Amino acid sequence: MERPYFIGLILLIINSYCFGQSVKRTTVLKNDTVYISFVNPFLVPLELHLTPLDSTKGFTKVNPYGLVKYKDTLKNAVALPISKIKDTSAIDVTRFIEFKGTFGDPNSQIDKDYRYSLPFPRGKRYKIVQSFGGKFSHYKTHSKYAIDIGTQIGDTITAARPGTVVFVKEDSKEYCRSSKCADKGNKIIVVHDDGSLAHYVHLDFEGALVDVGERIEDSQPIGISGMTGFTTTPHLHFVLLKAGSVSIPFKFKGQKRKKLKQGRYYKRVHGPSWIPAPKND
Known part of the structure; x- marks a missing residue:
């Protein structure tokens, strides 16, 4: 006899943070x-990698990889063997797999x-406070080609390219000077027509x-600059993944160098000025 259960799962998704x-x-x-199956609720494909914990790999079977649209x-x-589960209606899968x-x-x-x-x-x-390969935090795979723009709290953030919003986090008021606050950063993620993803963070x-x-x-205009997450000063963290x-x-429109120079101010003179489309009465 098959008994279906529909349960929410908190899954750790690793992006720029x-x-x-x-x-x-x-x-x-x-x-x-x-048998546990996962459904992708996001408007963008999701790659999943599943690995049994060392303590459970003797009895846990997984499909190690899936590209889920x-x-x-x-x-x-x-x-999972039912003998290893106390309550099938409330399974904490993180006790068995990563x-x-x-x-x-x-x-x-x-x-x-x-x-x-x-x-x-x-x-x-605005001033570029950290550019590609910045020694403070732009040295990992997900941040090597990020830039930090020295915006102030309350400044307007605009879209760098047309796309579709796939993720919004705006419920945090927290920040700190270490990576333990990385998941506290409010952000918007936009997928572009070529599949690349822009992250607008903090x-x-x-x-x-x-x-x-x-x-x-x-x-x-898509957001308001703040100071949330892993940061020491207000700024916008922009990265393309x-x-x-x-x-x-x-590269940005009008940019001549391979990267924007840290410590230099850049004025936006290229690209359209935003004019909202007229509303239909």
Whole structure:
């Protein structure tokens, strides 16, 4: 007899920072084994890597990898003996396996020649406080090609490229000077037509001006700068990622050097000024 259970799961998804999100799952009991499947609720493909813990690998079976599209299911991803479970209606899967999940499709063809708009309004001028390869925090795979722009709390953040909003976090008021606060950073993630993902990080509490699923245009105001997460000063952390949470280099319109220079001020003079579309009466 099969008994389905529909239970929310907190899954750790690793991008430019770590953050928790609800990933749906279905649980079926059959022949003294519990089979757990995962459903992707995000508007972007999700790569899942599953590994049994050292203490459970003797009896835990997993499907170690899955590329799961929006609303699709990684079926029977985990199989557990019912004898190892006290309550099948409330299974803590993290007691049995480790998760790693990243946004993006590894088969996407990223447009390496695309020129982005600086992510603040035209006419504004800001200092680059950390550029590509910055020694403070831009030296890991997910941050090597990130830039930190010295915005102040309350400043407007604009879209660097058209795309679709796939993730919004704006519920945090916390920050600290160590990576233990990385998951406290408010952020917006936008997927572009070529599959690349832009992360706008350290936004203000309730500082998102867009919603998940919304299509946004170049230079559209999307958020309010803040000071949340792993930071020592107010700024916008902007990074472009491909599948696997791998940061990739990019250039802005009018940029001549390979990267913006740390410590230098840059004024936005290129790209459109945002004019909202007229509302239909």
